[in-house]
Each structure stands twice: as C-alpha cells, then as structure tokens.
Amino acid sequence: MRGLPKFFASAWIVALTALALALPAYAESKKVTLSAKRPLAWTTSTVVAIGDQPNHEIAQRVYSYEITSPDPDFNGFKTTNHVQADEVAGTGSHRGYAVWPLKNGDTVYVKFEGTHKTMVKDGGAWETPFEGKFEFVGGTGKYKNIKGSSTYKGKATPDGAGWEAVVDVQY
Secondary structure, eight states: OTHHHHHHHHHHHHHHHHHHHHSOOOSOEEEEEEEEEEOSOOSEEEEEEOOSSTTEEEEEEEEOOEEEOSSGGGOSEEOEEEEEEEEETTEEEEEEEEEEEOTTSOEEEEEEEEEEOOEEOGGGOEEEEEEEEEEEEEESGGGTTOBOEEEEEEEEETTEEEEEEEEEEEO
C-alpha cells in the first residue's frame, strides 16, 4: 500500500503535463490598434450581374491594404485580400480572407465578413461606409497559434478606402 500514493502523484504529474502540452502556450497577449489604407483600385475584379433585380451583382475581388500600427509586430506591411461581395447598387455584404505577410517573415491569416452601404450625394459624389468582424485563423512561426477577433469600421470613397480596429491578440 505504500506505493499507492506515489502512483497517484505520478499519474497527476503525467496528466497535468499532457494537459499543458495540449494547450497552446501564448508567448504574448496584448491589445493591438490597426489602421489600413489603400487606393480604390482592385488588383483583380470579376463582377457578375445576377438579373433578379436591377443592379444586383456578385463580385470576386483581390486587393491590398497597407496596415499600420503603433505595435511594431503589426506595422508596415501590405495585405492580400480575397473578398466576395453580394450587393445591389453597391450595398450588401462582403466576406473573405486576408494574408498578412509581416515584416519579420512570418504570415498571419485572417477571416472577415461584414456589410457595406453605398450612398450617392448631390452632384454624384459617393461614399461607402462598411463594418464587420474579423478573426485570426492561423499563422506561421511565432504566430502559428495566433488567436483574436475584433470588429472593424471604415469607408471607401473615390480617393481610396481605409478601416480601423483594436484587437486583443494572443500568440
């Protein structure tokens, strides 16, 4: 009977070690402020008129944003965004994925979705406010187990587009 407590102690140590190895270990957890800007032009754009109502389109687009942040880990790189939009006269929903090639050589993968509404002002000028949510879905190097999600808000005009977000991120 003397060996029984040692057995239970050993079993607990093995169980706790297995649990610790199964959980991702986050080296950092912090709040990151992000800003993004881009020219209005798309890298590629394919638009299909649906025909069920006037101006209903499905669009597949690729474009790039330049991300800036006070946090050096998330500052000064250009994204590649793959987005699908379902819209009537510029108003509708969008969703897609973004690839963030960080300056240190690692990559972060982002999933996003939201809504947008185009408004035409007197004289023909327009703007399209948009908002949505995004989440980190993976990465490479020290960002392999990156986690975090947030909301974004932005606006597109003939001069370009941009958005801002604050995200709690762990990696």
